Amino acid sequence: MNDEVPRGTPITNSPWIQAGRLAFLALYAVTVLAALAWAFSNVRQIDPQYRAVVLHFGALDRVQNAGLLLAWPQPFEQVVLLPAADRVIERRVENLLRSDEALKADRVASFATPLSDALAGSGYLLTGDAGVVQLDVRVFYKVTDPYDFVLQADHVLPALDRLVTRSAVALTAARDLDTILVARPELLGSDNQAAERRERLRGDLVHGINQRLAELKAAGQGIGIEVARVDVQSSLPDPAVSAFNAVLTASQQADKAVANARTDAEKVTQMANEQADRTRQVAHAQAGERLAKASADTATVLSLGNTRDPQLLLRFYRERMPKTLGQAGSVTTVDPKDDSRLIIQGASQ
DSSP states (O other): OOOOOOTTOOGGGOHHHHHHHHHHHHHHHHHHHHHHHHHTTTOEEEOTTEEEEEEETTEEEEEEOSEEEOOOOTTTEEEEEEEOTTOOEEEEOGGGSOOHHHHHHHHHOOSSSOOOHHHHTTTOEEOTTSOEEEEEEEEEEEEOOHHHHHHHGGGHHHHHHHHHHHHHHHHHHTSOGGGTSOSOGGGTTTOTTHHHHHHHHHHHHHHHHHHHHHHHHHTTOOOSEEEEEEEEEEEOOHHHHHHHHHHHHHHHHHHHHHHHHHHHHHHHHHHHHHHHHHHHHHHHHHHHHHHHHHHHHTHHHHHHHHOOOHHHHHHHHHHHHHHHHHTSSOOOOOOTTOOTTOOOTTOOO
């Protein structure tokens, strides 16, 4: 094959030159497109749930809310997207939860191989009355200072976790167990403010976190966020739950036994009262019968004692005395007006 260009053929129509020209045009087009893409790389539409922080050579230049953003390309200006001012972001604090190593150790732990102090206390907080509680905290925060938030960058969330952990430790240490969760229901009746203090737990935790954020801001180390609210789920360690359940069961059984004893005592008291009433009524009835019989038996004597007719008394004496004396073995008569010569046989015996 002969690749020589025929005589008389123009050099501009050479295939190699045409191929080079096409390659140059393609490279030029790609370069122009790349330059345009780079020039308009920071021209974008900001969604309503975001806002943009524009840094001009690393310094804060402006904050752009929702809408069209016009900015110079990098490295002249850098655009960082942040949540909108009214957007709330959720963060679960893992530092307060029990670690995976501790959970694995719980499954294999025994009396022969107890847990180490670090693993045994992982995820638990000490209360003011020497109790132990576990808190599952979810923090909802807003970005209030975009520049501080961008400046701290990757340090924001770790710093927030440490602040929440510190506030939770201080808060639980200043409270007893029953003002954090319902551990001993039998004490609720004697403390009417325990439920109110439990409701204030979230508010106190939010106040403590924001106070520490303000201290960082005053020291020039702010992270640009503010906590809006906190969700707290409190729980007890599994062994403590079993112990509290056993105590609750025992107290319920004791209350049931006391209630049964009071019921039985009330029944016995009612039966005793009924028996006493019945005995009292029978005694009153018998006393009335005896009084009526005694009144009937003594009516004649009383009537004779009240009479003033000597002849009537003498007649009754004559009628009754022979019968009475007839029932006696012997009768001794004495003069009631002269006892000087009275000798009664058998008186010395």
